[in-house]
Structures are given as C-alpha cells and as structure tokens.
Amino acid sequence: MYRLKDYRYDLPQDLIAQSPSARRDASRLLCLNRGDGRIAHRVFADLPALLDPSDLLVINDTEVVPARLYGRKASGGKVEILILDPHDGRAAHAREVTRNCMLKAAKRPKPGTRIFFDQGLTAEVVDSREAVHTLRFSSPEPFESILYRIGRMPLPPYIRRNGDGEPGTAAEGGGTPDDRTHYQTVYAARKGAVAAPTAGLHFTPELLARIRERGVTVAAVTLHVGYGTFVPVRVDDIREHRMHHEAFTIPEKTAEAVNLARSEGRRVVAVGTTSVRTLEYAAGPDGRIAPGSGHCDLFIYPGYRFRAVDAVITNFHLPESTLIMLVSAFAGRENVLSAYREAVARGYRFFSYGDAMLIG
Incomplete structure (x- = not known):
C-alpha cells in the first residue's frame, strides 16, 4: 500500500468534468460505507437527509484569488x-x-x-x-x-479552455468569466487560495439552510489551498513524498465546536480533504483541536490514525495523487478503488467540477 502504483485506476478522458453541473447540488453523490464497503447512489441535494441532526459539518471558507x-x-x-x-x-x-x-x-x-x-x-x-x-x-x-x-481563475490543468491566453479570451487553465463564480464556494470568505476546496462547490445557500434546519451545526476552518495540490507524487515509495505546506486558521469557536462534538460522541463531518488535513493537523492525541494559525504540511496516507474526523465529503481524485491516498487512508484502499471503479462504470464525472462522495 506504499507503492505509488497502488493508487492507479483507469479513467476515460471523457469523464473528466470540464464544467460544473447546471445546479451545484444536482451533482451525483456516491455514498461509501467505510466499514463494509457498501455503496449507494444519491444526488448531492439529498445530503441533509444523510446527515444526523447531531452532526457537526466543518467547511473550508478560503476564497480563490484570480491569480x-x-x-x-x-x-x-x-x-x-x-x-x-x-x-x-x-x-x-x-x-x-x-x-x-x-x-x-x-x-x-x-x-x-x-x-x-x-x-x-x-x-x-x-x-x-x-x-x-x-x-x-x-x-x-x-x-x-x-x-x-x-x-483569471487558476483552474487545474485538466480543465481546458480554448484560446491562447490573450486578454479577453478564455485561456487553457485560465478560466472564463463564468469560472469566477463556478470555481468558488458560496461560503468563500477569506482570500488566499490558488485552488478551490472543490468538495464545497456542491453547496448552495438553500442546501446549507436545509442542513441547518435539520439541526446540523456548521463551523468553518480556513486552509488556503496551494498549487502544490496538483503537484504529482514523483517517488515510488509514497512515504518518501514531502507535502507542500499551506496556511491555515482554526477559529476558537470552531475548535470549541469540534471538541464539544467529540466529547458528546457526535460525528465530525469534514467537507473536503483540506478540512480533513486542517483538523487532523491541529488534533492532539486525544482528538482535541487547538485553535490558532500556522502552516499545515500533513501528508495522510494508509496507516494514518484519524483523531478528529468521522466522515468526509469529497470529490473524486486523480490517480496516484496525495488526495486519493488520503481517502484511502480513511476508507481503505480497496474500498476506495472499488468505489472508483463503480463510479467509472456508472459514468460519474471526475475531479474539480465533477461529482462527489460521502464517506462515513
């Protein structure tokens, strides 16, 4: 499980989403039970019913800069x-x-x-x-x-736009005027990212309101996603990879909310791998979160023991990426690769503008 090739999977190019769903919460949602590997197929708008009223939902409120x-x-x-x-x-x-x-x-x-x-x-x-x-x-x-x-918005290299990069045209990787809105979460509040926390792209204000009405508490952390997110792993033994570091902030209220949820046995549901990494980086041996700011360089791969997060909402990630290694650590590599194979067979859309997973 430490070999880079252990995280390969076959993905047809036409399943790499080049644009988002017409409505953010209309994207598909694959639900993976990490305990037994069972899979269910829903849509993202179903999320409120899939959360427990006692859950704490942690989002990343970073804002992508047109960098x-x-x-x-x-x-x-x-x-x-x-x-x-x-x-x-x-x-x-x-x-x-x-x-x-x-x-x-x-x-x-x-x-x-x-x-x-x-x-x-x-x-x-x-x-x-x-x-x-x-x-x-x-x-x-x-x-x-x-x-x-x-x-222009710094879209990842697998999202292609026509044009040569001249002002007024849509450059490959440079986005269009629509990407200014699409490649940004509805709750973005703190400038600093050069890549979106893409699991959050599926949320709408209405969906968040329904989640809160169900009784779910929503709290925010900030992790300014860097371009290192897209830097490939270049070593055969993944344990030799060195993670980029990214600036983060955990407000005191968020730390208190996480610590209270854990002390009461309630689930902490992290939206996106960036939220996972931020919470786990700040967690002590007992899972308690310390508020504050710093730089997170935590690399999570199979064998890691999670201390703060109980469920994860995430997109589908690139083969051999640190992100697929993180979700493999959380749900088990075989469970994740099996879910990815089923997603491919069912025509799910992959990567930043693609569909989502709920792993719990």
Missing part, C-alpha cells in the same frame, strides 16, 4: 504567470508587492526581465529558480484591485 496573469516581455514574447501567494492582508493596498510565482514562457526569463500586463501593471523578475520565480509587481493603483480585474 493567473497573462503578459508580454519587452521583446513581445508571451508570459503566463501563476501567483502562488496572491494575498497579503497587510499589503492589501500596496502598489508595489513581491510575490512568488510559477512562470511559463518560450524562453526562461532572467533576473531583471520586465513583464507588461494590462492596465499599467508591470513586473520585474527578481530571482529565477527552477520552479518558483520571485517577481516584484508595480501598479498605478493597489495591486490587488488590478489583480481582481485582469487576473
């Missing part, structure tokens, strides 16, 4: 940039900021290279390393104001 930019060098060469740390509350109104970026260009830019964007935004390459580049941005008004106007 992908398209510009040109002075020579005219095109440059595509993904800002890895797009938001800094202390510098929200700054006109000059320094950010770490991933950069794509026909020729690797050297330090000192200037890049030009729309609306007077420019950048200078300060440092150029193998994968991450440091850029100093300058703008005629607050940087974040321009970023939110001209930036």
Whole structure:
C-alpha cells in the first residue's frame, strides 16, 4: 500500500468534468460505507437527509484569488504567470508587492526581465529558480484591485479552455468569466487560495439552510489551498513524498465546536480533504483541536490514525495523487478503488467540477 502504483485506476478522458453541473447540488453523490464497503447512489441535494441532526459539518471558507496573469516581455514574447501567494492582508493596498510565482514562457526569463500586463501593471523578475520565480509587481493603483480585474481563475490543468491566453479570451487553465463564480464556494470568505476546496462547490445557500434546519451545526476552518495540490507524487515509495505546506486558521469557536462534538460522541463531518488535513493537523492525541494559525504540511496516507474526523465529503481524485491516498487512508484502499471503479462504470464525472462522495 506504499507503492505509488497502488493508487492507479483507469479513467476515460471523457469523464473528466470540464464544467460544473447546471445546479451545484444536482451533482451525483456516491455514498461509501467505510466499514463494509457498501455503496449507494444519491444526488448531492439529498445530503441533509444523510446527515444526523447531531452532526457537526466543518467547511473550508478560503476564497480563490484570480491569480493567473497573462503578459508580454519587452521583446513581445508571451508570459503566463501563476501567483502562488496572491494575498497579503497587510499589503492589501500596496502598489508595489513581491510575490512568488510559477512562470511559463518560450524562453526562461532572467533576473531583471520586465513583464507588461494590462492596465499599467508591470513586473520585474527578481530571482529565477527552477520552479518558483520571485517577481516584484508595480501598479498605478493597489495591486490587488488590478489583480481582481485582469487576473483569471487558476483552474487545474485538466480543465481546458480554448484560446491562447490573450486578454479577453478564455485561456487553457485560465478560466472564463463564468469560472469566477463556478470555481468558488458560496461560503468563500477569506482570500488566499490558488485552488478551490472543490468538495464545497456542491453547496448552495438553500442546501446549507436545509442542513441547518435539520439541526446540523456548521463551523468553518480556513486552509488556503496551494498549487502544490496538483503537484504529482514523483517517488515510488509514497512515504518518501514531502507535502507542500499551506496556511491555515482554526477559529476558537470552531475548535470549541469540534471538541464539544467529540466529547458528546457526535460525528465530525469534514467537507473536503483540506478540512480533513486542517483538523487532523491541529488534533492532539486525544482528538482535541487547538485553535490558532500556522502552516499545515500533513501528508495522510494508509496507516494514518484519524483523531478528529468521522466522515468526509469529497470529490473524486486523480490517480496516484496525495488526495486519493488520503481517502484511502480513511476508507481503505480497496474500498476506495472499488468505489472508483463503480463510479467509472456508472459514468460519474471526475475531479474539480465533477461529482462527489460521502464517506462515513
């Protein structure tokens, strides 16, 4: 269970969802009993009936920043940039900021290279390393104001859009105006992510209201999802993989709600692998959660003992990804792979804009 190839499965390309369901909660929901591997098929709108009134539902309220930019060098060469740390509350109104970026260009830019964007935004390459580049941005008004106007949503690479990345077109990986809404949860509240916590994309305000009316308590954590979510595991023995770290915050009220639920024997239901990782990272040996902020680099794979989470709502994940390893740790690798095979056979839609699972 520690070999990378143990997490492969066959997925037809046409099952990779390129757009969301017409209505968020109309997506399908595969229910997996992790105890005996039983599977049931529902729709996401059924979720309130599948939760116990005593449950605590924990969501991730991070907000995705439109952190992908398209510009040109002075020579005219095109440059595509993904800002890895797009938001800094202390510098929200700054006109000059320094950010770490991933950069794509026909020729690797050297330090000192200037890049030009729309609306007077420019950048200078300060440092150029193998994968991450440091850029100093300058703008005629607050940087974040321009970023939110001209930036595009940083869709994962398996969601494809037509176009070449020029302003006003839909670039591959850069999203369309609709993606500004679709690739964002309805409860997003704290800027900082460069990828969506996709299990949360299925919720609507109406569905959340029905969940609360049932008696379920809803609490939030924040984990700013980084691009490392999509970085492939490159080692044959997964135990040698080093996880990226992401900024998180657990409010005191959320920690109290989790600790109370656990002390009363009520379920803690985590929405998404990001919520799982945040809660488990902050959990002590007895499962009690400590409030606070920090950086989470917890890698969960089979053999991990869960201390805080009792059920998980999640999407279907890429083969050989850290995310499929996490759900395999929670539900058992054979149970998960069997559920994935059935989902493929039944034509479920996969990945960020795809269907969901409830594992309990």
